[in-house]
Amino acid sequence: IKHDLENPTAPKSAIGYIVEALRLRREKGLKAFTVMSCDNVRENGHVAKVAVLGLAQARDPQLAAWIEENVTFPCTMVDRIVPAATPETLQEIADQLGVYDPCAIACEPFRQWVIEDNFVNGRPDWDKVGAQFVADVVPFEMMKLRMLNGSHS
Structure with a gap:
């Protein structure tokens, strides 16, 4: 995550790739996508949402707000x-x-x-x-x- 914050357009983590992909879609005026976690943990959609929004918020609060409004994270x-x-x-x-x-x-x-x-x-x-x-x-x-x-x- 530290790398992804320092190099946001060249992420290494899965969450970093998701946030960057969503940023690019927002920037190009494209629709958002669903982020569906298949991790074998309870409430995995909520876990993914917290991780994505946390990184997005650290990068750009407006991006985090757009993700919150346009992206779903089904469990x-x-x-x-x-x-x-x-x-x-x-x-x-x-x-x-x-x-x-x-x-x-x-x-x-x-x-x-x-x-x-x-x-x-x-x-x-x-x-x-x-x-x-x-x-x-x-x-x-x-x-x-x-x-x-x-x-x-």
Whole structure:
């Protein structure tokens, strides 16, 4: 972040790239975009928003105000059940692939991607491939933490 503040047009951090991209869009009169974090942390959209606005505010308070008004930061939650590998699992994978990999993993068929329906300029059609667009991700996070994660913690 220090580098990005000292060299704003040549950022090194993800947040620096996002802020610079938004600055350029604002400068050119283009529409803003949605910043969607897929980090596996609770309320990741809020975390991303705080980081982006913090850097933007340090660079240019007017840019931060524009971002606050024009950019959305939907929260997301992803879940996929990946049990610990066992010698039997590793051998089964080796038999299927024809090569032994001590770092191989197997996962359950269950998967879930929940996205807060909060986009600027329309949203992607990811619901066609199984993503769930919802008004609030928190109930899904709570279910994951209490039911799924709790059972294998």
